[in-house]
Amino acid sequence: xxxxxxxxxxxxxxxxxxxxxxxxxxxxxxxxxxxxxxxxxxxxxxxxxxxxxxxxxxxxxxxxxxxxxxxxxxxxxxxxxxxxxxxxxxxxxxxxxxxxxxxxxxxxxxxxxxxxxxxxxxxxxxxxxxxxxxxxxxxxxxxxxxxxxxxxxxxxxxxxxxxxxxxxxxxxxxxxxxxxxxxxxxxxx
Amino acid sequence: xxxxxxxxxxxxxxxxxxxxxxxxxxxxxxxxxxxxxxxxxxxxxxxxxxxxxxxxxxxxxxxxxxxxxxxxxxxxxxxxxxxxxxxxxxxxxxxxxxxxxxxxxxxxxxxxxxxxxxxxxxxxxxxxxxxxxxxxxxxxxxxxxxxxxxxxxxxxxxxxxxxxxxxxxxxxxxxxxxxxxxxxxxxxxxxxxxxxxxxxxxxxxxxxxxxxxxxxxxxxxxxxxxxxxxxxxxxxxxxxxxxxxxxxxxxxxxxxxxxxxxxxxxxxxxxxxxxxxxxxxxxxxxxxxxxxxxxxxxxxxxxxxxxxxxxxxxxxxxxxxxxxxxxxxxxxxxxxxxxxxxxxxxxxxxxxxxxxxxxxxxxxxxxxxxxxxxxxxxxxxxxxxxxxxxxxxxxxxxxxxxxxxxxxxxxxxxxxxxxxxxxxxxxxxxxxxxxxxxxxxxxxxxxxxxxxxxxxxxxxxxxxxxxxxxxxxxxxxxxxxxxxxxxxxxxxxxxxxxxxxxxxxxxxxxxxxxxxxxxxxxxxxxxxxxxxxxxxxxxxxxxxxxxxxxxxxxxxxxxxxxxxxxxxxxxxxxxxxxxxxxxxxxxxxxx
Numbered sequence: 001x002x003x004x005x006x007x008x009x010x011x012x013x014x015x016x017x018x019x020x021x022x023x024x025x026x027x028x029x030x031x032x033x034x035x036x037x038x039x040x041x042x043x044x045x046x047x048x049x050x051x052x053x054x055x056x057x058x059x060x061x062x063x064x065x066x067x068x069x070x071x072x073x074x075x076x077x078x079x080x081x082x083x084x085x086x087x088x089x090x091x092x093x094x095x096x097x098x099x100x101x102x103x104x105x106x107x108x109x110x111x112x113x114x115x116x117x118x119x120x121x122x123x124x125x126x127x128x129x130x131x132x133x134x135x136x137x138x139x140x141x142x143x144x145x146x147x148x149x150x151x152x153x154x155x156x157x158x159x160x161x162x163x164x165x166x167x168x169x170x171x172x173x174x175x176x177x178x179x180x181x182x183x184x185x186x187x188x189x
Numbered sequence: 190x191x192x193x194x195x196x197x198x199x200x201x202x203x204x205x206x207x208x209x210x211x212x213x214x215x216x217x218x219x220x221x222x223x224x225x226x227x228x229x230x231x232x233x234x235x236x237x238x239x240x241x242x243x244x245x246x247x248x249x250x251x252x253x254x255x256x257x258x259x260x261x262x263x264x265x266x267x268x269x270x271x272x273x274x275x276x277x278x279x280x281x282x283x284x285x286x287x288x289x290x291x292x293x294x295x296x297x298x299x300x301x302x303x304x305x306x307x308x309x310x311x312x313x314x315x316x317x318x319x320x321x322x323x324x325x326x327x328x329x330x331x332x333x334x335x336x337x338x339x340x341x342x343x344x345x346x347x348x349x350x351x352x353x354x355x356x357x358x359x360x361x362x363x364x365x366x367x368x369x370x371x372x373x374x375x376x377x378x379x380x381x382x383x384x385x386x387x388x389x390x391x392x393x394x395x396x397x398x399x400x401x402x403x404x405x406x407x408x409x410x411x412x413x414x415x416x417x418x419x420x421x422x423x424x425x426x427x428x429x430x431x432x433x434x435x436x437x438x439x440x441x442x443x444x445x446x447x448x449x450x451x452x453x454x455x456x457x458x459x460x461x462x463x464x465x466x467x468x469x470x471x472x473x474x475x476x477x478x479x480x481x482x483x484x485x486x487x488x489x490x491x492x493x494x495x496x497x498x499x500x501x502x503x504x505x506x507x508x509x510x511x512x513x514x515x516x517x518x519x520x521x522x523x524x525x526x527x528x529x530x531x532x533x534x535x536x537x538x539x540x541x542x543x544x545x546x547x548x549x550x551x552x553x554x555x556x557x558x559x560x561x562x563x564x565x566x567x568x569x570x571x572x573x574x575x576x577x578x579x580x581x582x583x584x585x586x587x588x589x590x591x592x593x594x595x596x597x598x599x600x601x602x603x604x605x606x607x608x609x610x611x612x613x614x615x616x617x618x619x620x621x622x623x624x625x626x627x628x629x630x631x632x633x634x635x636x637x638x639x640x641x642x643x644x645x646x647x648x649x650x651x652x653x654x655x656x657x658x659x660x661x662x663x664x665x666x667x668x669x670x671x672x673x674x675x676x677x678x679x680x681x682x683x684x685x686x687x688x689x690x691x692x693x694x695x696x697x698x699x700x701x702x703x704x705x706x707x708x709x710x711x712x713x714x715x716x717x718x719x720x721x722x723x724x725x726x727x728x729x730x731x732x733x734x735x736x737x738x739x740x741x742x743x744x745x746x747x748x749x750x751x752x753x754x755x756x757x758x759x760x761x762x763x764x765x766x767x768x769x770x771x772x773x774x775x776x777x778x779x780x
Contacts, residue, residue: 073769080774110756111757114757115760132763138758138761140750140757141754142753149746151743151744
């Protein structure tokens with residue numbers, strides 16, 4: 001709890017959007033692990049589109065926190081929308097940084113995986129097929145880190161990053177400081 | 190470390206070539222089992238060594254054709270010729286026909302830059318290809334005519350010389366017999382002093398004073414020493430040694446013998462690149478003649494002469510990698526020091542000299558150091574062979590004294606159009622714009638260093654595409670030992686692939702910069718140090734041409750997003766708008 005809150009009230013509240021692409025929501029949970037400091041944060045910031053709010057489309061904002069890699073077409077579109085909307089876009093967690101554990105599917109052909117799970121698994125009902133409704137986004141051939149699709153301004157490592165890293169990072173940005181992560185806060189696991 | 194050095198298998202390279210003739214593929218059983226027993230190495234280690242070399246990885250086939258993947262050949266239309274042949278047999282480059290009769294692939298510059306476009310079939314050169322020649326080759330393969338019975342003119346490699354100076358004149362005028370006479374009664378110290386007085390510097394590109402290298406070796410306490418002639422000549426665009434090997438092998442072996450005597454070596458070895466194996470009969474005959482000429486000497490003064498054949502690895506031109514290769518190991522540069530002059534082949538003091546350097550030794554001993562010093566500049570003495578190729582009417586060899594202006598050399602080769610860019614000393618050297626001030630620069634170690642290779646490109650050529658070819662070459666030829674080079678050469682090649690695809694932005698160059706810095710500073714050998722040179726020069730001299738390839742966007746993916754959906758589109762049978770992705774984001778509307 002080394003970081004300190006802004007000493008002066010910003011002229012307007014900082015606007016933060018968050019998103020999970022091919023994520024597990026664990027980075028959002030680690031964000032929530034800042035605990036009662038969330039109450040303090042809510043005094044200083046406003047949340048735009050986020051799994052924690054009801055906004056359906058992302059609006060212009062200062063910071064976008066993105067967890068998860070990019071595994072399907074919708075991920076690409078959402079990520080691009082967040083990039084257009086946000087001044088600072090942050091790759092949060094191992095998946096957004098390098099594809100994470102989901103990128104282990106890159107060792108396999110995507111058709112083989114879908115067929116294996118939806119058609120040939122012995123626990124499926126007879127006649128089960130790979131879902132093909134246009135409502136569903138198509139999977140990409142490989143899982144990609146977000147920096148392969150859009151420019152990234154900062155990376156928060158960890159699977160997930162510790163609450164201390166997330167808190168320190170936000171406090172630094174709110175205070176207008178360049179983010180700095182002391183060694184004991186750093187982890188990739 | 191000592192134990193690692195002791196793990197040598199001299200002769201393995203030759204045995205792998207023989208295994209290839211006998212078994213087809215030295216990477217497979219039973220070749221591995223036999224070699225394992227013969228060299229007392231585990232089969233996996235033999236396979237690992239063989240897998241390092243490009244030409245040991247070619248799938249066995251009755252006809253193995255490698256087209257030359259070199260910028261000059263591409264400008265001469267090699268890709269269309271390769272496709273013409275592949276289409277006739279319904280295969281892609283890098284594939285073998287179903288009946289395993291024909292394999293078609295690519296390979297790096299084979300020392301035929303002046304006779305582009307070219308290919309290699311079963312180790313033999315096919316220079317100056319045309320669509321008609323390709324059709325004739327297709328017929329020959331269909332008719333199953335053995336390569337040995339193909340018309341001899343298909344394999345005829347010319348060695349055009351457009352300018353002779355004192356060196357080539359002396360080589361031409363002095364019969365082998367006269368060179369042989371010089372071999373007798375030459376005191377080692379006298380040879381060394383003549384070369385020192387001549388101020389001879391290495392013709393392989395680095396320019397280290399030859400006599401100084403010899404003296405380092407000679408002053409070692411170890412009496413068993415080796416002289417190696419580096420005929421790997423792998424630098425794309427270089428073919429000067431090819432002329433010397435073809436027409437003056439006696440002079441070369443004489444130079445090797447003189448150098449070996451000067452350093453007190455008992456054995457002198459010629460390491461010949463795979464692509465020049467067609468010269469082996471000629472070289473073998475010259476070797477026999479020089480050996481015979483030594484017979485009048487007391488046995489203790491005779492030098493053993495050997496010839497070893499490489500197997501396709503540019504990095505084996507690096508002296509310690511060449512030695513590793515001769516020792517039957519992957520050709521990876523050693524961690525130096527100790528340098529080869531202290532601990533080289535089999536751990537013994539070894540001098541590695543380029544072909545042209547050793548021919549110069551014969552000439553200096555024959556004519557005296559003053560004759561040599563009367564040519565060139567004070568720092569870069571003597572005549573130099575230059576091999577000019579690219580967009581010129583007379584691609585071939587030119588002898589000029591060191592210090593000749595770049596522009597004078599190019600003018601002599603008669604440019605086809607107005608020269609626009611010049612690659613000096615191969616991809617490892619410098620890419621320069623053909624401006625008056627650059628063309629005025631003298632070719633010499635103290636000014637514009639040059640191993641003799643000059644490639645001329647006129648306005649039709651795009652410097653970005655030229656650098657892309659070189660980037661691919663470096664990525665392919667990196668030995669993969671040290672981190673900055675193994676990874677960095679790939680990063681450069683990928684950046685240029687992205688530029689070619691039309692997806693690159695300014696940010697891609699920004700992100701590449703730290704990798705270039707690491708390669709320049711932290712590589713383990715000169716290869717990694719040089720591999721960033723083409724992109725360095727592109728940025729320094731051709732920035733507007735590079736910028737013209739960059740998209741105005743902040744960032745774009747390197748791969749086609751829509752292509753990434755092709756697999757799941759196929760699987761689901763969808764083709765609706767949501768089953769596609771745009772590569773370029775729509776221009777931003779007012780938010």
